[in-house]
Amino acid sequence: MSAHAGATRTPRAPGLPEPGVGSRTRPVAWWGFLSLVVVLSACTPTGDSRQHTTPPPDNAAPSTGASGGGPPCTPSVDALAAPPTGYRLVGKDVAVPDARVLSAQDSGEADPAARLFAKWGLVVRAGTVVDLRVAPGWQDKARLGWGGTGTPAATVTVHACAPEGGQAQWMAFVGGTWVAQAACVPLIVTSNGQDDPVDLGIGVPCDKTTTP
Template sequence: MAVPDRAVLPAEESGEADPAARLFAKWGLVVRAGTIVDLRVAPGWEDDARIGWGAPAAPAASVRVRACAPNVGQRQWLAFVGGTWVARATCVPLMVRSSGRQDRVNLGIGLACGGTTAP
């Protein structure tokens, strides 16, 4: 699985009624074919951030992505369109679980995780 490695993901007004989803940063989630990935906003962030992929992506505190097994000659990695919604520009911690491993990923949504603004 791959997530963005940019210091800051640009965020724009989402038009969502949910205060926790006021801003949206679009980014693609790339998952190896045949893999299941569970993503969730870190504990304590459920009131301030949402995630979602698909068409249409529904903002949620947790998401399970199932990347279908590839057919012969098909790509080994699949991309899913979606992103992160936040109440305000911030550094969002996400918990990612796949293949028995769990990691924490920090995403700068409209603000770098070090607290600085976008260059």
């Protein structure tokens, strides 16, 4: 028997999932994205990226974990040197998919505002805390959630605690966007006191005919 028999290898942290259909690029990095989708499919029900927990007050999804100060750390799935190919910056501290359309499927949620779900990875600069919320007028049409522990909410806070060693500059989180129907969803990202808007095509591309 080989001296290596029975040995186990610690798997490398998976990359982000492919950010939906319609992406303009297909780099080798997509293999990492696809690997994460397979892992998620094995661990969670279809269209569900978090455990069911008691809804937090004021319709806000909490993070979990521990940190030296501020809000708890949000559970991440990868540490990155930079946002991956196929992502765009929103402000200075957040990156979102650059795809024209993020594919959406039935979520199985009872909440009418969360009927469809588009799974995608959020990338946040390490060591920062960001708030993401649906734009005014969309509280009954869309929900958000990342980190695998919260209930879909109109407003979420993501605390990207820096990893040990401080080598990685960005942290990746699994989650996505829920919507009442396919639409171009306007979000607001807040970091360091600055608000930055971003539109995401959930099930349909963003144009003047797809926003309810």
